Amino acid sequence: MNNQQAAHLLQQKGLKRTKLRVALLQHFVKTPHAQSYADVKEALSVATDKSTLYRNLTAFEEAGLIHSINDHSGIGKYAFGQLPVKGDEHAHFVCESCETVYCVDGLLPAQPKLPRGFQTKQVQTIIKGICANC
Structure with a gap:
């Protein structure tokens, strides 16, 4: 993805173009797996501080450019692509x-049968x- 496409x-x-956002988007497009904050920070060639990077990750997630994954490590990770919506869900390995x-x-996550009155917002399937590559 070149700068113009980004x-x-x-x-x-609906996001303003900045050097950081272009670099961030290009990074996510070319990375085939989820990235932690530390991974993203290390990979970026654009200098940024912690709060600015987190604000941009949040903006990307709210805009549907990336989605977050809570894996076993307790460290949130981000992957390119919108948060799965009904009919477009996927699992994480x-x-x-x-x-x-x-x-x-x-690979669709299993939809659990919940007790009466409970409402599902999101189901996340983690396969270990x-x-x-290993």
Whole structure:
């Protein structure tokens, strides 16, 4: 994704174009697995402080550019793509060796039968194992 494509996508999502946002979007597009805050910070070539990066991650998530995943580590991770909506859900695979988190498209999370009066907002399926790289 070049700068012009990134700027266009940001504009479509109602986000102002900044160097950080373009770099952040380009990073997520080219990264095939979920990234923690530390991973993202390390990978960016644009200098930024902690609160600015978190604000932008939040803005990206609210705009549907990325979604967050809570894996076994307790550290939130972010992956490119919108938070799954009904009919577009997917599972996440966590490698127990390298701790990389991957989105697994086409594998729907199980919908639990909840007691009367309970409402499901989101179901997250985490599959643990060893990834192809390990």
